[in-house]
Amino acid sequence: MNENLDLGNLSTIPIAPEGFKSGFVGIIGRPNVGKSTLMNQLIGQKIAITSPVSQTTRNRLQGILTTDKAQIIFVDTPGIHKPHHTLGKIIVKNAKTAINSVDIILLVVDSSVKSGGGDRYIIDLLKTVNQPVILGLNKSDQQTEKYQEIDESYANLIQDHNWPMIKFSALTGDGVETLQNTLIEQLEPGPYYYPPDLITDQPERFIMAELIREQILQLTRQEVPHSVAVTIEKVEESPKITKIFAAINVERSSQKGIIIGQKGNMLKAIGTTAREQIQKLIAGEVFLKLFVKVEPQWRQSNLRLAEFGYRVEE
Numbered sequence: 130m131n132e133n134l135d136l137g138n139l140s141t142i143p144i145a146p147e148g149f150k151s152g153f154v155g156i157i158g159r160p161n162v163g164k165s166t167l168m169n170q171l172i173g174q175k176i177a178i179t180s181p182v183s184q185t186t187r188n189r190l191q192g193i194l195t196t197d198k199a200q201i202i203f204v205d206t207p208g209i210h211k212p213h214h215t216l217g218k219i220i221v222k223n224a225k226t227a228i229n230s231v232d233i234i235l236l237v238v239d240s241s242v243k244s245g246g247g248d249r250y251i252i253d254l255l256k257t258v259n260q261p262v263i264l265g266l267n268k269s270d271q272q273t274e275k276y277q278e279i280d281e282s283y284a285n286l287i288q289d290h291n292w293p294m295i296k297f298s299a300l301t302g303d304g305v306e307t308l309q310n311t312l313i314e315q316l317e318p319g320p321y322y323y324p325p326d327l328i329t330d331q332p333e334r335f336i337m338a339e340l341i342r343e344q345i346l347q348l349t350r351q352e353v354p355h356s357v358a359v360t361i362e363k364v365e366e367s368p369k370i371t372k373i374f375a376a377i378n379v380e381r382s383s384q385k386g387i388i389i390g391q392k393g394n395m396l397k398a399i400g401t402t403a404r405e406q407i408q409k410l411i412a413g414e415v416f417l418k419l420f421v422k423v424e425p426q427w428r429q430s431n432l433r434l435a436e437f438g439y440r441v442e443e
């Protein structure tokens with residue numbers, strides 16, 4: 130198993146041919162608009178977890194798309210919202226830092242509903258940056274006959290700014306190729322930043338932990354909010370099977386009860402689905418052992434946040 134997914138040897142980064150384009154694209158937007166779903170659709174593999182619960186994405190995650198014409202490094206950012214606790218503040222700060230470090234900003238909105246105050250807040254923020262911005266109207270598959278009114282509500286917010294507006298569905302993939310081509314058009318000529326076969330900058334263990342966390346969010350829904358951190362404690366590899374031991378850290382013993390469920394049913398369901406997802410990820414047989422730990426107030430502690438792999442920036 131590689132330390133990073135499909136990690137090529139760094140020395141195998143080819144020299145870019147003439148006219149090759151490259152750059153970093155920040156996927157920015159409110160929570161739950163479909164940023165992670167879009168990243169997976171663009172990369173063609175699940176590297177970012179998604180869920181109907183908002184604020185799923187916590188860290189910056191890079192997804193790398195290489196074609197024969199260009200290499201785009203997508204930076205998936207946590208949704209921008211008003212933070213209520215230390216973890217929330219770190220999430221929003223990381224998203225804002227990402228804005229400053231990319232070449233193009235892809236602002237994703239949910240076009241199944243009209244624009245609101247949250248969209249205006251982000252758009253006003255982006256009007257002050259120097260990079261080109263593309264407005265992505267996602268969830269086109271959910272648009273009703275009122276779509277013209279909805280599209281107009283977004284177009285009004287970017288009046289006087291020459292931002293291209295592209296409609297697509299991250300879920301079905303409809304329109305995503307047009308989006309990809311528009312991004313490539315806007316990129317500057319540049320080198321390969323990563324080997325062409327690398328699809329993410331994150332270690333495989335990080336994605337494994339995220340796939341487990343995704344099942345917790347999917348299966349426990351609102352009952353266990355965002356007080357869950359998953360850590361991969363040990364990975365044992367053999368030619369036949371990969372054994373993974375992971376801890377689910379929660380803040381209260383009541384949450385431990387919810388995760389374990391009656392007669393251990395919930396933990397079993399989380400384990401079964403997460404195992405299937407991890408098997409797809411590593412393309413091999415997996416044994417997954419999950420255990421639940423109570424870590425009071427971990428979201429308020431910078432030390433714990435750093436231990437659980439969150440980028441804590443001053």
Ligand SMILES: Nc1nc2c(ncn2[C@@H]2O[C@H](COP(=O)(O)OP(=O)(O)OP(=O)(O)O)[C@@H](O)[C@H]2O)c(=O)[nH]1
Binds near residue numbers: 163164182207267298
């Ligand atoms: N119908 C439909 N649903 C979508 C589409 N894109 C995303 N979704 C759903 O919207 C929900 C949120 O998607 P995510 O990709 O997790 O959203 P996000 O913006 O990354 O969310 P945060 O991590 O909270 O910032 C999930 O249930 C997705 O399946 C789409 O194009 N159409």
